Amino acid sequence: MASISSVGLGSGLDVKSIVSQLVALEKQPITALQTKEASIQTKISSFAQIKGLVSTFADAASKLTLDSGFNSMTVASSNASAVNATVSGVATPGNYAFSVSQLAQSQTSASGVVAAGTTMGLGSITLQVGSAAAVTVNIVDGDDTSLSGIAAKINDAGAGVTASVVTDSSGQRLVMRSNSTGAANAFTVSTSGSGPLGSLAFTTKQAAQDTLAQINGVDVTSSDRTFSQAVPGLTFTASQVTTTAADVTVTADTATTKKNIQAFVDAYNAINDLLSTQTKYDSDNKTAGDLQGDSTAVGIQNTLRSMIGSVTASGGAYNRLSDIGISVLRGGNLSVDDTKLSKALSTRDSAADVKKLFATKDAGEASNGIAVKFKALTSAMLSFDGTLNAKTDALNAEDKRNLSEQDKVTARATALEARLNAQYSALDTRMASLNSLSAYVSQQVTNWNKSSS
Structure with a gap:
């Protein structure tokens, strides 16, 4: 008996269609798994964005914990080719008459x-x-x-x-x-x-000699051409002997301080915008953000908003960001009132209180400055075992499990397809044998009928 070379020929059934439908039914769970996997990948991408913005915010907060974030000074010299100065520490605004009678030299x-x-x-x-x-x-x-x-x-x-x-x-x-x-x-x-x-x-x-100079009439000497100890926070450099004293003016650079504060606000707003978009639910369009209902994302947003509105007993005149013109808008973003901030930075004492509001450290949780608190918070979030890395690790593990489940579904469907093809092939062989026997019996009956007649 010849074997059946095409499944379905012996039985007359549309075996290809039957097997295809049964395999498709077995593969049905993979569609849901693929949809879920796409959602996981979207969340991984979203948390990568959040991590990047938190890192930027951490840098902005860190600047406001340093003296350099607030003690910026602008230095000008009436004779820069002969005398100049740079800020090398915590300097005080002032005017300095600097004259040079002799420059240092080597023997x-x-x-x-x-x-x-x-x-x-x-x-x-x-x-x-x-x-x-x-x-x-x-x-x-x-x-x-x-x-x-x-x-x-x-x-x-x-x-x-x-x-x-x-x-x-x-x-x-x-x-x-x-x-x-x-x-x-x-x-x-x-x-x-x-x-x-x-x-x-x-x-x-x-002959070897020192630089001889006068600062506001006081004799000063240096073995080289710089004076780093004469005035706290300033380093003077002499380049030429002068005939008249150069006027060196040091003024507070509030523009740099305001720029640092604005960078802090902008970095915070970038995080808030992303989290608000990712976690919101649009009831009109009945669409949800990629992280809507995600406890980690919601938790980060709530923590940031709570801290931004907190009170800090830093010991200065200002206890809240709103005291210096930084207010919280509807939706959670921050806005800077330049007039109010400029006024807070207009005097030495007032500017020192602004610094305390941001930069007071090691004074306890309630008294540490706003920037110090955010630096600690963001450092914890970004640490190796912090919130953001832990969340990313969890999503990657979930994605791995999902892909494993997809592989299992595919393997089961492949096994089912092979099993069904084998079963229908056996059925075809059996049906072909029975059909051949039936034809042989019918032929014999016909022959007997002819002989009997």
Whole structure:
């Protein structure tokens, strides 16, 4: 008996359609799983956005916990080519008359003239720089005893001077210059030896000296050309000797402070906008945000809103953001009243209280500044085991389980398809055999009928 090569031929049934429908029915759960998987991926993407915005907000809050966030100063000099200043710490606004009578310089000493190519012989050179220990450079057998070789050995000794050879029409000179400026870095040179080295004498060509200046009539001295200790928070730099005092003016830079505060507000609003959009339900269109009902997203939004409206007993005149012109709008966003904020920053004492409102730290939860509180909160959210990473890990684990379930459904459907095809193939074979037998019996009956007649 020939085998059936196409399922359904023997039975006459539409086996392909029957198997296809049964397999499709077995695969039905995968549609719901795929829909859920798409939702999980959307949530993962949404929390990645939230994490990015929280990081930006953390940076903005961190700036307002630092002195540099509030103590910005603008420095101007009436003679910037001669005198200038930079803010190097907590500075106080003021005017400073700065005059320069002498600039710091290094000592330079040169030897007498030596004919080019002279072999200086063996011996030693002893260098004494300021109060440092003397350094002796020994020229021994095997050394290069030319002036260039001796200069190289001096430089390798780290004695606090740099040696070089200068050549002119009269011959060569060994020249040494102290590595640091200032009178305290003056140096002496002595030589010994039986050859030309022993009789080599040095003359000071430029004496070591300090910078001499006056700040508001008070004499100040520096071994270099900067004055970092004369006025707290300021570093003055002298570049030229002056004939009249340069007027250096230091004023409070409220524009930078306001910019830092605005950045804090903008970063907060970006988070609030995203969370509001993602968690809302539009009753008119009957559509929900991607994170509508998500407890983590709702929890983050509630925590941020609660903290932004909190009171801080920082010890200054201001206890709430609204006291300095930062108000909460409908929908949760913040708005800055520039006039009110400018007034709060207009005086030194008032500006100090604004700083306390944001930057007071280590004073306890109730008394820490607003920025300090938010820095701690966002750091916790962004930490390795914090809220945002924990949520992302949970979503990734859920996505993995979902894909595993899809694989299981696909595997069951594939197994069912193979089983049904095998069963219908066996049925076809059986039906074909029965049909063949039936045809044979019918033929025999017909033949018997003919014979009997």
